[in-house]
Amino acid sequence: METTIKSRAFEELAAAAEGIMNPAVQEWREGGGKVVGYFCSHVPTEVLMAAGILPFRMRGTGSTGTELSDAFFSSINCSFPRHTFNQALRGEYDFLDGLLCVSSCDHIRRVYDNWKQNLDTPFIKIMSLPKKVGDPQAEWYREEITLLKGELEKQFNLQISDDQLRDAIKLRNETRRLQRELYDLRKAQNPAITGAETLAVMVAGSAMPAERYNALLKTLLHDLNGVNGTRDFRARLMIVGSELDDPEYIEVIEEQGGLVVTDSICYGTRTMWVDVDEQAADPVEALARYYIQERPSCPRMNDDQPRRAQFLRDLIQEFQVDGVIGERMLFCDFWCAEHYMNKMDFKEAGVPFIQLDREYITSGKGQLRTRIQAFLETMGK
Amino acid sequence: MLVGGCDVGSTTGKAVILDGASIVSHFILPSTTNPEKTARLAMDEAVKMAGLGSLADLRYVVGTGYGRLKVPFANENVSEITCHARGAHWLNPAVRTVVDIGGQDCKVMSLDKNGKVLEFAMNDRCAAGTGRFFEAMARVLGCGLDGISSLENQGANPATITSQCSVFAESEVVTLINEGIDLPSIIAGINNAVANRINSMVRRIGLTKELALTGGCSKNEGLAQALEKKLGVTVTLLPQDPQIAGAVGAALIAGEKANHQ
Numbered sequence: 201m202e203t204t205i206k207s208r209a210f211e212e213l214a215a216a217a218e219g220i221m222n223p224a225v226q227e228w229r230e231g232g233g234k235v236v237g238y239f240c241s242h243v244p245t246e247v248l249m250a251a252g253i254l255p256f257r258m259r260g261t262g263s264t265g266t267e268l269s270d271a272f273f274s275s276i277n278c279s280f281p282r283h284t285f286n287q288a289l290r291g292e293y294d295f296l297d298g299l300l301c302v303s304s305c306d307h308i309r310r311v312y313d314n315w316k317q318n319l320d321t322p323f324i325k326i327m328s329l330p331k332k333v334g335d336p337q338a339e340w341y342r343e344e345i346t347l348l349k350g351e352l353e354k355q356f357n358l359q360i361s362d363d364q365l366r367d368a369i370k371l372r373n374e375t376r377r378l379q380r381e382l383y384d385l386r387k388a389q390n391p392a393i394t395g396a397e398t399l400a401v402m403v404a405g406s407a408m409p410a411e412r413y414n415a416l417l418k419t420l421l422h423d424l425n426g427v428n429g430t431r432d433f434r435a436r437l438m439i440v441g442s443e444l445d446d447p448e449y450i451e452v453i454e455e456q457g458g459l460v461v462t463d464s465i466c467y468g469t470r471t472m473w474v475d476v477d478e479q480a481a482d483p484v485e486a487l488a489r490y491y492i493q494e495r496p497s498c499p500r501m502n503d504d505q506p507r508r509a510q511f512l513r514d515l516i517q518e519f520q521v522d523g524v525i526g527e528r529m530l531f532c533d534f535w536c537a538e539h540y541m542n543k544m545d546f547k548e549a550g551v552p553f554i555q556l557d558r559e560y561i562t563s564g565k566g567q568l569r570t571r572i573q574a575f576l577e578t579m580g581k
Numbered sequence: 582m583l584v585g586g587c588d589v590g591s592t593t594g595k596a597v598i599l600d601g602a603s604i605v606s607h608f609i610l611p612s613t614t615n616p617e618k619t620a621r622l623a624m625d626e627a628v629k630m631a632g633l634g635s636l637a638d639l640r641y642v643v644g645t646g647y648g649r650l651k652v653p654f655a656n657e658n659v660s661e662i663t664c665h666a667r668g669a670h671w672l673n674p675a676v677r678t679v680v681d682i683g684g685q686d687c688k689v690m691s692l693d694k695n696g697k698v699l700e701f702a703m704n705d706r707c708a709a710g711t712g713r714f715f716e717a718m719a720r721v722l723g724c725g726l727d728g729i730s731s732l733e734n735q736g737a738n739p740a741t742i743t744s745q746c747s748v749f750a751e752s753e754v755v756t757l758i759n760e761g762i763d764l765p766s767i768i769a770g771i772n773n774a775v776a777n778r779i780n781s782m783v784r785r786i787g788l789t790k791e792l793a794l795t796g797g798c799s800k801n802e803g804l805a806q807a808l809e810k811k812l813g814v815t816v817t818l819l820p821q822d823p824q825i826a827g828a829v830g831a832a833l834i835a836g837e838k839a840n841h842q
Contacts, residue, residue, distance in 0.1 A: 566647060567686075571703060574662035578698040 201447050203397055204431075207423035209416040210397070217403035217447060219262055220292050224408035228254050229295060233409075234356060236298035239308045241471045242329050242498070243300055244345050244487045249368035249410060250360045251352045256296070257406030259445050260284035263561055272314040278531040279560035280443050281311040288319060298323030298355070300348075304500055305534065323355045331502050333493050342488035349484070365483035369476045371410045376472035378417040379405065383469070385424060386461045387519055392427040395439065395460025396450040402467045403445050433459035434581040436520055440464045440512060440542065441527035442535050449562045453525065456572040457581070462519040464512060465527075470496040473511075499538035508538070509545050516551060523552035523579050525572075530557050552579045584839050585627070585639045586831025587620050587655060588664065589648030592684025592712055593797060594619035596627035597828040598639065599836055606630035607825045612684075616648030624654065641839035643831040647685075659834050661827050662688055662701050668830030669793045670696030672819040677789040680779055680808075681827070682798035684712035689782045691789060702782045710778040712798050714747045718771050721754050722764065729768055730801040736765030739807075742774040750774060768803060776807035783812060791817035795826035 201214055216222040225235065235254045238245065245255035260283030269286035287293060299321050301312040312326045327344050330337035349360050382401060385392050393401075401420065405413050434457035439450065443466045450460050464470055473496050480486035496511050497504045515521065526542055528535035539555045546553040554575045556568065583605070588595040590612060597607045608626040612619045628636055636642075636654050644652030645664040652658065665681045670692055681688045687710045690701040704710055719726050728734055740757050744750040750771075757767050783792075792814055794805060800823070805816050819826065 567703075570647075570660050570662070574660035574698065574701060577660055577663040578701070580697075 201396060201400060201451060203394075204429075205393065205397060205424070205427075207420055209419035209423060210401070213404040213413075213416055213420065214397070214400040214447075216407045217261075217400040217445070220259065220287065220407075221295065222407060224412050225254065225256065225295070228409055234297040235295060236300055236323065237293060237296045238300040239311065240302050240304040240329075241466050242302050242304060242491050243327070244348070244491055246365060246368040246372050246476065246487055247345060247349055247352065247360065248300070249371065250364040251356060251358055253297070253352070253356065254409055255300075255406070257403075258284050258293075258299075259403070260287050260560060261445065262292075263287050269314075272318070273310060276531050277310060278307050278529045280529055281307045283560050285311050285314060288315065293321075296321050298325070300324075301326040302329040303327070304329055305532075307531075323351075325351060329500075330492060331500075333497060333501050333504050338485075338488045338492045341492045342485050345484050345487055362483055365487075366478065369478055369483060369486065371414070373475040373478060374414050375405060375410055375417070376475055378414060378421065379472040381421055382417065382424075383462065385421075388429070390429040390431065391459070391461060392424040392429045394429070394431065394450075394454055395437075395463070396447040396454055398460075399444070399450055399467060400447045402471075403447070406467070431459065433457050434576050435459070435522040435579055436461045437523050437525055438462050438464070438512070438515060438519065438521040439525045439527060440539075441525075442466055442529060442532060443560075444527060446560075446562050449527075449558065449568075452562070452565050452568050453572050456569055456576060458523070458525075458572055458576055460525075461521065462515050464496065464508075464515065466498075469515065470498060499534040505538070505541055509542065512542070512545075513549070521551075522581065523554070523575065525575075526553060526555040528555065528557055529560060582836070582839060583631075583633070583639050584832055584835035585624060585636075585642040586664070586828040586833070586835055587624050587642060587644050587652050588646040588661065588825070588828040588831060589616050589620050589623075589644065589652060590646045590661075590683055590797075590827075591686075593824070594623040594648075595646075595825050595828040596620075596623035597825055597832045598627050598631045598633075599829075599832040601836075604821065604829065607822070607828065609822075609824060612648075616651035617653050619648065620644065620652040620654070639835075641835040641842070643835040643838070645827050645831040656835070656838065659831060662690055662703070663698055664827045664830030664834065665795050666690045666692050666698045666830065667696050667833050668826035668828070669795050669819060669823075671829060671833055672821055672826065673791065673793060673817055675791045676793045676817060678783065678786070678792040679826075680783065680792065680794050680799075681796040682711065682775075682779070682794065682801075682804075683796040687711055687779060687782065687796075689779070689786050691786045700786050702785050704778070704782060710775045712796075714750070714775065715771070715798060715801065717747060717751055718754060721751055721758070722767065724764065724768070726801075728764075729771060730803055732802050732806065734765050734768045735772065735803045735806060736763065736767075736769040738766050738769075739773045740766045740770030742770045769807070772801065772803040772807040773811075775804055776811045779808060780811040788812060788814065790814055793817045793819055793823070795819070795823045797824050799823040
C-alpha cells in the first residue's frame with residue numbers, strides 16, 4: 201500500500217493486514233498460545249480473550265483463486281467464503297486451534313459445514329445468532345455465550361471467571377476507544393490518515409493480541425499527532441457495506457480523489473462505536489446486550505433499518521460527508537436490500553449515493569475507477 | 582477556438598474537433614491493442630479532416646472512455662458517463678435519459694435540464710447487452726452485424742432467449758438454429774433479450790423523456806425498435822452519429838475548460 205505516514209507502528213499494522221500469518225501471531229504461537237479463528241463481528245471475542253485464546257478474524261487475504269473450494273459451494277455463494285475456505289484448504293489456516301462461526305448468513309454457514317467435514321481443526325463451533333434485537337434475543341444470546349464459555353472451558357481445559365471476562369471486556373474496550381480516537385483524526389479538514397490506511401489499521405486489530413495492538417495503536421496516534429494531511433482530494437466519502445478487508449479497494453477510490461473519511465462496514469465503526477458495559481453485574485449479559493442491542497446494527501438483523509439509517513445520518517454529519525458509497529459483494533442479499541433502502545433515504549435527504557457490486561478480491565479496477573470518477577463528477581466535485 | 586474530445590473505447594476510438602458550437606470534424610476507427618496509438622490515430626485523422634496543421638492547433642483536449650488515462654495529448658480526462666450525457670444533451674437539449682450501449686458495457690444516465698448527470702447505472706460485469714454480445718450472435722448466425730440491425734430481419738414472433746449470460750445465450754441460439762427456427766425470429770429474439778436487460782436498467786434509474794441512444798450499438802435499428810416497445814417511448818434521434826456522443830461531450834468540456842484558462 202502506498203502511504204505517506206511515517207510511523208514504524210503503522211508499518212507493523214499495515215503488514216499484518218496484508219497477509220494472514222504475521223510475526224505477532226507467530227510469537228504468540230511459539231509461546232504456546234492458542235488461536236481460534238472467527239467469522240463475523242457478532243462473535244463475542246472477549247470470551248476467547250478471557251480464556252487466554254487469541255481471536256483471529258478469518259480473511260481470504262492474498263488468495264489468487266478458488267479452484268480448491270469451488271466444489272464445496274454453489275454458484276450463488278459469494279466470493280468471501282470461497283476465497284477464505286480456499287486459503288484454509290491450501291493450509292494457510294493450519295495454525296488454528298479452533299474455528300468459531302455464527303449463523304450470520306448462509307454463506308458463512310456453508311463454510312462451517314464444509315470446514316467441519318473436510319478439515320481437522322480440533323475445535324469447531326457455530327453459535328446461533330438471533331435475528332432480531334429485542335430483549336428476548338439478548339437473553340437468547342446470553343445463553344449462547346454461556347454455552348460457548350462452557351465448551352471452551354472443556355475443550356481447552358480451563359476455567360473462565362467473571363473477573364477474566366471483565367478484564368477482557370476492558371482490554372477490548374480500550375481497543376475500541378483507541379480506534380475511535382483514530383477516527384476522530386478523520387474529522388479534520390485534511391485528515392492525517394486516509395481511508396485505505398485506516399482500514400489496514402482496523403484489520404490488523406483482528407489479527408494480533410490486543411495488548412500488542414493497543415500499544416501499536418497508541419504509538420500510531422502519537423505519531424499522527426499534529427500531522428496535517430495535505431492530500432489533494434475532491435470529496436469526502438463514507439463507505440457503507442459488509443466484509444471489506446482489502447485496503448486496496450479503498451485505495452482505488454481515493455486515487456480518484458474520493459477521500460474515505462468514515463464508514464459503516466464490518467471492520468469499521470460497527471465494531472467499535474460503542475463500548476461493552478464494564479460495570480454490569482453479569483459480564484456475559486453485558487456481552488449479549490452489546491452484540492445484540494447496543495452496537496451499531498447490521499442489515500442481518502430484522503426490523504432495525506430505521507436505527508441503522510439514523511446511525512448513517514449521524515456519521516454523515518459528524519464527518520462532514522459529501523457522498524456515500526454502498527458496497528456489496530455479489531450474491532449478498534442482506535446488503536442488496538439494505539442499499540436499496542439506503543438509496544431511497546439518501547435521495548430524500550439529498551445525499552449523493554452510489555451502489556457498487558464487488559468481488560471479495562479486488563478486481564476490475566478500471567470499472568471501479570470509471571464509476572467513482574463519474575460519481576464524483578455527478579457530485580460536481 | 583478549436584478544442585478536441587477523444588473517446589478511446591473498448592472497440593472503437595472516436596475523435597471530435599469542435600469550433601465553438603459546431604463540429605468541425607470527427608473520426609471513428611477500430612481500437613488497436615494500444616490505447617495511446619488508438620487515440621493518436623483517431624485524433625490525427627480528425628485534425629487532417631479539419632484542415633489543421635497539427636494537434637497543437639487545439640487549445641484543449643479531454644480524453645474519455647476506457648482508455649481515457651492513456652490519451653497522451655489530453656489535458657485531462659473525464660468519465661465516459663459524464664461525456665455521453667453532455668454530448669447527447671448538447672446534440673438534443675430535450676434529452677433527459679441516455680442509454681449508452683458500447684462494445685463492452687452498457688450505461689443508463691438520467692440528466693437534468695442542463696445535461697448534468699443525476700444518476701447512472703452501469704452493466705460491466707457481463708457481456709450480455711453489449712456490442713460483444715451482438716458480435717458473438719452475428720458470428721453464430723453468420724449474418725453480420727448489419728443482419729442483426731436491419732429492420733427487415735426483425736421477425737414478428739421473436740424467439741425467447743432467457744439466459745442472462747451471453748455465453749449461454751449463444752448456446753440457446755445454437756439450439757434455436759438446430760430446432761429450425763427461422764432467422765428473423767432468432768434475430769428479433771436477440772434484440773428483445775438485450776432490450777429486456779436495458780429496460781430493467783432504465784427502470785432502476787427511472788425513465789424521463791426524451792430518451793436517446795448513444796454508443797456503437799445505438800445504430801442497431803432492430804434493438805432500438807425492440808427497446809421502444811419495451812419502454813413504451815419513442816427513441817429520440819440525435820442529429821449526429823450517436824457513436825461520437827462521448828467524444829462530443831469530451832470536446833464540449835474541453836471548450837469550457839479552455840474558456841476558464
